[in-house]
Amino acid sequence: MRGADRKRAEVLRMMLDPVRPDVPADIVRRATERGARLLRRRRAARRVIWTLLIVALIMFGVWASAAHPWSVPPTETTPPLEDW
Numbered sequence: 001m002r003g004a005d006r007k008r009a010e011v012l013r014m015m016l017d018p019v020r021p022d023v024p025a026d027i028v029r030r031a032t033e034r035g036a037r038l039l040r041r042r043r044a045a046r047r048v049i050w051t052l053l054i055v056a057l058i059m060f061g062v063w064a065s066a067a068h069p070w071s072v073p074p075t076e077t078t079p080p081l082e083d084w
Contacts, residue, residue, distance in 0.1 A: 024030075064070075
């Protein structure tokens with residue numbers, strides 16, 4: 001209980017303390033610039049990911065149309081016909 005009482009007393013002291021730290025005058029401008037920068041980065045990353053996904057799908061389609069992986073490969077050897 002002493003720890004909780006000490007923390008509560010510290011919070012009350014901080015709330016009632018008349019001296020408050022100065023807030024920079026340009027904090028709103030800096031926060032706005034940072035938010036805009038983060039949005040641009042996220043938007044760019046999203047575009048790159050979608051572009052890579054579309055390119056991968058196109059490459060897969062071209063490969064599949066050329067290789068025909070769904071068809072059975074032709075037999076290359078025939079069984080020997082002996083003892084006829």
